[in-house]
Amino acid sequence: MKLALAQNNYHLGNFNLNAQKIIANIEQAKSAGASLVILAHQSVSGAAPQDLLCSKAFMNQQQQAIQQIAQNCHGISCVVGVQNQNGDNAVLLLKNGQSTPLRLKEGYLASNNILLVNAQDIDDLSGAIKGGLTFALAAKPFEWDKHDQLYASLSQLAMNTQSSLVFVNQVGAQTDLVFEGAAKFFDEKGQLKKELKSFEEDFALIDLEEIQQAQPLQNKPASIAKIHDALVLGIKDFFQKLGLEKALVGLSGGIDSAVVCALACKALGKDRVLGVLMPSKYSTDHSVKDALDLANNLGCTHHIVPIEPATNAFETMLQGVFAGKAPDVTEENIQARCRAVVLMAISNKLGNVLLNTSNKSEAAVGYGTLYGDLCGALSVLGDVYKTQVYELARYINCEQELIPANTLSKAPSAELRPGQKDSDSLPEYDILDKLVYQHLEEGKDFEELLAAGFDEALVRRTLQMLTNAEFKRQQVGPILKVSKRSFGTDRKVPIVAKQVL
Secondary structure, three states, X not given: OEEEEEEOEOOOOOHHHHHHHHHHHHHHHHHOOOOXXXXXXXXXXXXXXXXXXXXXXXXXXXXXXXXXXXHOXXXXXXXXXXXXXXXXXXXXXXEOOEEEEEOEEOOOHHHOOEEEEEHXXXXXXXXXXXXXXXXXXXXXXXXXXXXXXHHHHHHHHHHHHOOEXXXXXXXXXXXXXXXXXOOEEEOOOOOEEEEOOEOOXXXXXXXXXXXXXXXXXXXXXXXXXHHHHHHHHHHXXXXXXXXXXXXXXXXXXXXXXXXXXXXXXXXXXXXXXXXXEOOOOXXXXXXXXXXXXXXXXXXXXXXEOOOHHHHHHHHHHOOOOOOOOOOXXXXXXXXXXXXXXXXXXXXXXXXXXXXXXXXXXHHHHOOOOOOOOOOOOEEOOOOOOHHHHHHHHHHHOOOOOOOOHHHHHOOOOOOOOOOOOHHHOOOXXXXXXXXXXXXXXXXXXXXXXXXXXXXXXXXXXXXXXHXXXXXXXXXXXXXXXXXXXXXXXXXXXXXXXXXXX
């Protein structure tokens, strides 16, 4: 008996497109002699519909699409996960024009947005494979720090139930959520026997007899390469599914904007990315050169728009109001906001959509200017720590130098005052990132962070900055999620909450 694993990049709410993809899979599987097509959870609607489930039109169209797909299931069956109007999950067996719900299995994975059903409940599959067969249908976003745990859980489930396991997940990006795909087949010993592509559409036939004789495959652990591919797919699908044409990136000569520009060129093509350099009187010659070298290396169009005339104008305009006040961070923020005005004006005039270049380390402690460098329709690196940004840059450069070597080697700086460095205001990133990660992702509180060896003053200061910056984070565009706890999607904290240690 043959099964077909169908891994499609669906478009949320685009029922016609989604149904067409599924029906094409059914025809392909039928032609190959397969008995059953297995689809991911939320394949008909697209992943994470959220409050769209409250829309009668949305639910009616989903039901119509299910019926359309079922009408194409003659001589073959289809298993698909859906979400109902009340938010409940269900797995449907589509066969001979009919839709029948299957009984869900309980367990750890079932509470993790993965629906489990026993293939033995399907008449045609009863006894089809020795030891039984479990289907795991998922709409589970990619999370680099839970990637290996998911693999281990699937393998362990197969061993615990002493049955083979088919795992089919969503692939593609829906706003801030990115899905890896990577459908898998485990035998009853928990050995991986088949795996589909990561971050791409794919289709595979599995002969239930032949697969038992196949050599086990090695797990592909989480890596910076997977984070890179997830971000590229996130940018690509954000533009494609919204019908957007071109991207805009402010280039400072720093590592964050360089990585975002490189990712955008990879996702969209160099001809669809515009870089804009906006030097101020504090910008160093090497930063301008680094930004120019980056644009030339990537082959994307670029413009240079100096902001000194604008900042001078604002300082002149505000002289009366600021009389008697010494220059401080206010003047630095004016520079950042002048750059935002330039970028948004270009976006309005040319139609290029601005990408935010701030990283997770900066977002955590509020190191960014609201309505300045925090502008952008999509936050590409908002779930990527600064130390990981450097890893991404090195990965991008693994075949040829696209990001200038000087960008990687120089000390990070916002260049908003003479000789400024990030370390003037923040702890070193290798320390900050470890502290924030252990607090956010691992859930360690004040005492546990002290026990982990962090300096008490550093912990107090960092957690205070984390609390104080909430009002900024809630005004930033959607953040591409690549970890188990991203800002926005996974962390909901009231802005006015008092710090709790």
